[in-house]
């Protein structure tokens with residue numbers, strides 16, 4: 001964690017004499033002040049002048065680097081000419097917490113290494129005004145370049161037409177200028193809390209690595225940006241209110257496999273920090289392959305490379321030294337176009353975490369610096385051919401993703417154009433043929449490791465700037481054309497990026513006190529609750545037994561456990577249930593089975609008129625019973641008489657059968673009627689008994705048949 005100015009940051013260190021050091025202890029470094037003052041002087045010059053541009057000579061005159069000879073110091077390279085100070089980040093709305101715009105696209109033409117000192121690239125020539133003719137120089141004839149840069153945003157091809165971008169650098173521009181336009185604004189965004197991604201794209205040999213890393217003579221965008229980052233960190237941590245953490249990881253994608261470039265942790269570095277050590281490697285592909293790393297979806301970072309080494313750095317020198325170590329492991333090899341061609345995509349990840357010391361909040365943002373391998377034609381050498389095919393495939397995947405992302409905005413210029421990388425083996429399977437302008441929902445990020453790793457950045461998690469390097473020579477026209485098409489599409493990719501959210505770590509003293517106080521209160525509340533419950537349970541006695549006792553548990557359940565309201569409700573429920581059962585019994589019970597007390601209960605409930613009515617009814621029934629009895633008696637007498645006279649059989653036999661049957665039926669009905677009447681009488685007697693006992697004499701003495 002970097003807080004205030006650590007001694008190592010304050011101390012103007014001297015250049016290490018030795019190339020070795022113990023890692024992770026502070027590595028041998030170049031003068032700290034060189035890097036930080038580089039930035040400070042350039043910034044001060046701008047702000048003091050109040051101008052939008054600053055000349056390199058001004059920068060040089062104030063720089064402490066002036067003591068270093070111009071031969072050995074890249075900052076004093078004569079190529080450092082006027083550098084515009086305007087922020088080149090693309091048209092965007094810049095609210096405090098969000099960035100809305102599109103990918104910032106810049107074009108960097110590679111200068112001719114031979115030929116006339118000033119080719120037509122970089123000269124402001126009117127379109128088509130120059131006749132196509134060869135140039136004579138030093139006794140040699142040079143074919144004119146077909147490309148013109150008409151202004152700082154436009155590059156024109158004599159026959160195809162013009163392409164407009166956020167910035168087109170002159171071919172003779174310096175890395176410092178490129179950094180000022182691209183790296184510096186992105187570091188500013190990083191410091192504000194945005195993720196930032198810069199990637200160099202272009203055909204092999206067009207200057208990607210030169211732009212990103214630089215060489216012994218001229219520092220590239222990476223060391224310049226890192227230097228600016230640490231200068232800002234020092235400034236911001238000066239008053240002690242902020243602490244910073246800088247962590248670096250470095251990986252490469254080689255033949256569609258991800259390798260950790262810091263894994264080996266090489267402890268020696270023969271090169272000075274800030275310059276790409278790979279530039280000094282004597283042989284290509286000299287490093288053994290490491291362990292392949294896997295990518296995983298991650299809720300926090302979008303995607304994450306599992307097991308990637310992270311190194312904490314406290315200074316520009318330390319960080320650049322790690323990059324130098326990683327560069328040594330990066331795969332390079334000779335191709336037809338480049339004797340030291342990158343055979344892999346390399347990505348430097350710098351995670352910056354700033355912590356507010358006063359309130360303990362922190363915010364992390366990541367800078368991704370990508371030096372992509374270049375698209376290339378198929379070569380005769382088998383290994384290069386295999387690598388080239390992987391490179392082309394992944395660049396094709398990137399082109400497809402960019403194309404799809406920009407599909408809804410792409411202009412007709414791109415119609416019917418394939419994004420197949422330069423010189424690829426002709427496969428067009430993944431190319432975009434014809435742009436319908438219909439946005440596709442499916443973005444094939446999973447088609448390559450490169451697009452997978454860039455997915456969070458391209459899908460809105462990062463502000464993105466790309467530097468497309470081109471070779472303007474006539475024989476590279478097709479490749480340049482493809483690069484510019486890619487660039488045109490990238491320009492259309494919309495970005496809506498939010499700052500990384502602030503995390504409350506709760507790790508400062510104020511937060512600790514607050515947390516302890518909160519926990520203390522919670523503890524008190526819980527204690528109070530426990531004693532309250534104990535009080536309740538001892539008052540109803542249900543908790544006096546062991547909690548393991550089943551009876552206790554039952555008691556608790558039936559009494560509603562520890563809740564008195566529940567117990568009360570249960571008791572009420574039991575009473576209501578009992579009442580209901582009784583009512584049901586009363587309703588369903590056969591009247592005959594009713595107990596006297598129950599009948600009295602019912603009778604008492606009846607109105608007086610009902611009793612009178614019932615009495616009348618019963619009297620009617622009694623009269624009927626008497627009639628039936630008389631009739632039955634008559635029949636029986638008749639039968640007896642007949643039996644005594646010996647005529648029974650005869651008479652009965654002689655009797656009309658119908659009459660006998662009728663007589664029998666009448667007897668049966670009589671019996672049934674008598675039974676029913678007796679039952680009714682019994683009921684009536686019982687019903688009236690309490691009333692008659694109280695108010696009047698018995699109407700019926702008993703229920704026997706008279």
Ligand SMILES: Nc1ncnc2c1ncn2[C@@H]1O[C@H](COP(=O)(O)OP(=O)(O)OP(=O)(O)O)[C@@H](O)[C@H]1O
Nearest residue numbers: 110111204205206207208209210338341342373374
């Ligand atoms: N703008 C430039 N000024 C000076 N030299 C340059 C420039 N661009 C490229 N070069 C030189 O061209 C050569 C190839 O450049 P470089 O290695 O950066 O290309 P590259 O795009 O990274 O290629 P590859 O994709 O094969 O890795 C190097 O010697 C480099 O120094």
